[in-house]
Amino acid sequence: QQQVKQSPQSLIVQKGGIPIINCAYENTAFDYFPWYQQFPGKGPALLIAIRPDVSEKKEGRFTISFNKSAKQFSLHIMDSQPGDSATYFCAAPLHNTNAGKSTFGDGTTLTVKP
Amino acid sequence: GAVVSQHPSRVICKSGTSVKIECRSLDFQATTMFWYRQFPKQSLMLMATSNEGSKATYEQGVEKDKFLINHASLTLSTLTVTSAHPEDSSFYICSARAVGGPEAFFGQGTRLTVV
Numbered sequence: 001q002q003q004v005k006q007s008p009q010s011l012i013v014q015k016g017g018i019p020i021i022n023c024a025y026e027n028t029a030f031d032y033f034p035w036y037q038q039f040p041g042k043g044p045a046l047l048i049a050i051r052p053d054v055s056e057k058k059e060g061r062f063t064i065s066f067n068k069s070a071k072q073f074s075l076h077i078m079d080s081q082p083g084d085s086a087t088y089f090c091a092a093p094l095h096n097t098n099a100g101k102s103t104f105g106d107g108t109t110l111t112v113k114p
Numbered sequence: 115g116a117v118v119s120q121h122p123s124r125v126i127c128k129s130g131t132s133v134k135i136e137c138r139s140l141d142f143q144a145t146t147m148f149w150y151r152q153f154p155k156q157s158l159m160l161m162a163t164s165n166e167g168s169k170a171t172y173e174q175g176v177e178k179d180k181f182l183i184n185h186a187s188l189t190l191s192t193l194t195v196t197s198a199h200p201e202d203s204s205f206y207i208c209s210a211r212a213v214g215g216p217e218a219f220f221g222q223g224t225r226l227t228v229v
Binding site: 041106 | 118120148155156157158159163205207209211216217218219220221222223224
C-alpha cells in the first residue's frame, strides 16, 4: 500500500510558467514533508520541506502548500526555468520512530521548455 | 548544507565478484543511514536502514546475505553487493539523517553495472 501518492507523472511547461506537483499522504503520523529534486545520474537533493504546523513555506522560487485536513501538500515552482527540468519526489519520513525511514512518491518528471 | 559523499560514482564488475560502496557524511554525524535502489524512471526503493553500531534492518524481499551493510561509525556506512549478477545492475543511493533532525541528505549515487 503506497502511503504517498504523487501526481502528475510528468509535466511540461513553458519557461516562466508555474508547474504544480501534488502529493497526498495517508498516515497522519507523518510530520515532516520534504521535496527532492533529482537530475539524471545524480542522487536526490533536498529542495524544500515543511512541517504541518504551517500552511505554506517559500524558499526562493519554490513554495510548498500544505493542507492538513485534506492530507495533501504541493510544490509550486515560480518563474520556472529550463534548468528546473528534473524529476521531483515528495516524501514523508517517519522520523519519530526508531527507523525514521522515508516513503517516496513515484516522482514527477518536469520539462520546462525555453 | 549537509554533504553526503558516496563512492564510487560508477563501477563495472564481473559477474560473481563483490563490490563495496561507501557512504560518508562529511560535516555531520549520522545515526541512521539508508540504502536505496533506483531503476530507470522509477522512484527510490528502500533496501535497508542502518544504525551505527547495530545490525541493519532490511526491507521485505531484500536479501541480507547478498547486500551486506555495515555502519561502523557515525559518518560511514558501506553496502557490499556480494556475488554480483547482471540483474543487480542498478543505481544505488545512500542517505543520511543527522542526529536529532528529520532531514535526510543523499549521496550522489553509484551506478553499478555487472557484466
